[in-house]
Amino acid sequence: MLCCAFAKGQDSAISVKINLSKSYQHINNFGASDAWLCQFIGNWPDEKKNKIADLLFSADMLANGSPKGIALSLWRFNIGAGSAQQDQQSGIKDEWRRAESFLNTDGSYNWQKQAGQIWFLKAAKARGVNQFLGFANSPPTQFTINGKAFANAGKTNLSTDKYKAFAEYLSSIVKGIAQASKVKLNYISPVNEPQWDWSDGGQEGCPYNNIEIAGLVRAIDKAFIKNKTGAKVLIAEAGNINYLLASGDKPGKGNQLNDFFHPASVNYIGNLPSVNKAIAGHSYFTTSPKALAIKKRLALADSIAARNIDFWQSEYCILGDNAGEIDGRKRDLGIDAALYLASVIHTDLTVANASAWHWWTAISAYNYKDGLIYVDKNKTDGNYYDSKMLWVLGNYSRFIRPGAVRVDATVKGNMALKEPLLVSAFKNGKNITVVIVNQNMNNALVNLNINDNIGLLKSYTTSQTKNLEANNIAYGKNKDTMLILARSVTTLTGVTK
Template sequence: MTIRKMIGKSMFPKAFLFGVWALLFACQSSGQEKQSQTNPEDTIEINIIPSEKYQLMEHFGASDAWSVQYVGLWPDQKRNAIAELLFSNENDSDGNPKGIGLSLWRFNIGAGSAEQGEESGIRDEWRRAESFLEADGSYNWSRQAGQVWFAKAAQEFGVDKLLVFPNSPPVYLTKTGKAFANGGQSNLANENFKAYGEYLAQVIQGLEQKGLKVDYVSPVNEPQWDWSDGGQEGTPFWNNEIAGIAKAVNQALSERNLSTKIDVAEAGKINYLYEQADKNGRGEQIADFFKTGSPNYIGDLDHVSPTISAHSYFTTSPFESAVQQRTNLFTSLQTVEGLSYWMSEYCILGDNGGEINGNGRDLGIDPALYLARVIHNDLTVSNASAWHWWIAISPYNYKDGLIYIDKEKEDGAYYESKMLWALGNYSKFIRPGYQRIAVEIDNQKQQSPDLLVSAYKAKDEDEVVLVIVNSGIKEVKVNFSGDGNSPTIKAAYITSKDQDLKSAEVALEGKYFSIPARSIVTMLTEK
């Protein structure tokens, strides 16, 4: 694994030393040219079909909760290095990516539990968050300084989109006077919806005055859960309450002539979008919010994005079930014309049917491969046009971070994970506006969990990005074609046990290539 404790030049060696890649992209000799006209028995044919098009990709993102409030105030050398890993879309002098090129950053608007301290009832002070709002109704724009620094750093690196989200309304508006709820009921009274909308609009305006354009606001987060244990800021909401809040935020944004769009509803699991499941009044959110005639219809509000969002938690294993649930979601999305879907939060939670456990920090390839499988299914089965990771920077002993840190407020070491670079296999190369296109493996569109392939075409260009996830214990030989033609492989990048999105040498078109065992490979091709 790669561990960086201080900023500096890439620790990757200049020469590409991973042995199996001596085979990858190696040209057949001229004496074998005739043999290359037919596939060896153990070679898989991957056919790219640019004419069969699916969703336009919007962005890949991650959240600043909660450690950025501290890390954003760390010494410049450290925070700049971490920002580069998350946001940079540049390559170093050896052609290796400096970062994963996120295209959206999620800013957590705190509810004020940090100011309450231990009286907040939130046990872990790292999960308490500051609020811009004061008790007297004024705003203190010096708050959340670490988060503001990271949002500005993202902007300077070219991250196009900024989304703000609260986990709870500010404590001065909640029923409990705390940033978490009581008894599974909403912590915001109906009469405070208007004030909550005005507060969010005021925060957006305040951030824009700091030079941060806010593209999206997500006013509720995982409204199906009780949020009564004091583990973090949060509150449940019923669908009718979410609709009321969306209307209040819409009005406040309009009154201030803000262009920010509203994202709903960050469902705790994807099935709440298409069925009631175990949460009556909090499920079937596609129909409830976006089908005309529904009492909670908000699809006609000026600021509501034609998008619905949910989180992939607890729906990723086993593979067959994950595919079926995403198929159900896509079927439901098709009932509302023009509605797109964002997978807006994920990290590895729970035991996942014994496949992988969220407990325990692991910087290695195992969680990275699992993550890549989840991304693949979200993009190719449910047709997500955006994919967002949960906490970008984690101090915890859990599989919830792209970058890990020592749990130190003022300074500490930081550690890259393979999950960072696995996400980078997608986020660095699949840019906003790229369109997913079809691929077939041996003339079949159905894929197995051991070998997953997806393809994305650049707008008005011949370039196609291929992401191949080989979770198996053996290398896989592949041959590529595109609508009957062999594409040229311009560049390739690998994340594996020994490589962190490392650039690989490529050969001429029309040859066979080996995808190493337990690796994620991104290829840039053209006709």
């Protein structure tokens, strides 16, 4: 818990100063995706899938005042390419990574497909989620060059003469899902990690270079305007944030920020009416070592500001060995992986100025650090297991709501700790939210100083034994010392008076 005892002027306390008058980026949303397991979990018994949906989407409180769920503010819907209909002929060995398509071979649509995913769309909306994004890992197999939902030899699987058909298809998807589920897809992401080859049959995927992306997006823009879809196109879901700023090892697939959003570029699409004024990239492979992670994000923040657009961190889970900091292999339901996740979220928000932050797959059946909730690999029933990564994401998503603005948080005295406290602060109207990440094995004393008349009313702590546990906190006038538990993430909430 957050200690409710206060002591003035302790020299050992860490000073945290919140300046509400110094602001940074606005927050669009916090999200996660339904790929790939919701196609099956959406068919589980009602009681279990509703409890899973509550964990992901609910903004309700339990009887003790703690949150029932993490209240994601955006849900990502995987627009399948049809590998599931192809079954073993799809070339994707793991059937849990195949996906259905609404498009029939004769060109008609079957809106009864992707039923499990549609269930989660409806469940999200019923619990208050009002932002939805549809993403296509691959065009439908009917449009691809090789008739598969993955590519050959790292070359795009969509010929230019199919851009219009794919664009019209995406228009139909937006309208068809709205009719079938009463859920409007606010955003469409037509390409995903275009830098990768997507040739191994591990999942649906399609590579593109920047010229191909620009041509496809122009076709989508025309189709969206003609069909009055009202959806915005999000680009380009770069495989990692390096490709937003530099070519690196993928010539023609990097420098995406300037290529798509600089008016002098031949691939300029930032002025298209249907294009969301944001660029999306993934934080994979750039989170360690810490100094390099910060350097990359500082450069990204400067470039984003120069283009006057937003940055969306649109996919992340813990992959690789991360310079020895943490290994992505083997699931971890405990606080170790969750604290690493908290440090990534903090850095993306406070250094890269991310306006949106999305986890990869909300539900996993794999022995990997890729899920918020884990389930038995069973299509019809099974057990589910919440992770501390779920609840730590909730320290942000549950309380930092769309429309919030990040404000300045300065920490002094961190040298008393092995790992510095990570503090971020946000205001949304009169509501104030402060998130404190303590990765240390020791508790930390904090003097919280806010340059306004603020009443901090509640704390919500996630630790090895707590899941956003709520406590009242006493409020002092200026410098009140409070205890932040070791190995925890604590969110403080309050209001301006």
